[in-house]
Amino acid sequence: MTTDPLPRGAAKGTVSAVWAFALVAAVLIGVFSHADYDGAWLSLSLAASVVIALCIQLATQEKRGFVGxxxxxxxxxxxxLAVATGVIYLIH
Structure with a gap:
C-alpha cells in the first residue's frame, strides 16, 4: 500500500507550529521571567520545542521528508530562541 507524501502546506504547517511555539515562549519569558532565570527558561523552551517537533512529525505518520x-x-x-536570548539580555 503506497501513501501520498505529506502535502506541502501541511509540511509547512507542522514546521511553523514549532516556530510559533518558540516565538510565544520567548515573548513570555521576556515579559514574565526574572533576569536571573532567563537562561534556564530559554533552554527549557528549546528542549520543549524539540519534543513538540518530534511529536508533531511522528503524528503525521509520513516517513518521506521526516528528517528535513x-x-x-x-x-x-x-x-x-537565539535571537530572543540576545534581545532579552540587552533589555535586562
Whole structure:
C-alpha cells in the first residue's frame, strides 16, 4: 500500500507550529521571567520545542521528508530562541 507524501502546506504547517511555539515562549519569558532565570527558561523552551517537533512529525505518520521537516523545525526554533536570548539580555 503506497501513501501520498505529506502535502506541502501541511509540511509547512507542522514546521511553523514549532516556530510559533518558540516565538510565544520567548515573548513570555521576556515579559514574565526574572533576569536571573532567563537562561534556564530559554533552554527549557528549546528542549520543549524539540519534543513538540518530534511529536508533531511522528503524528503525521509520513516517513518521506521526516528528517528535513524535523531539522527545519528545530533549527528555526533554535534561531528564534537565539535571537530572543540576545534581545532579552540587552533589555535586562
Amino acid at each position: 521537516r524535523l531539522a527545519s523545525s528545530v533549527a528555526g526554533a533554535l534561531v528564534i
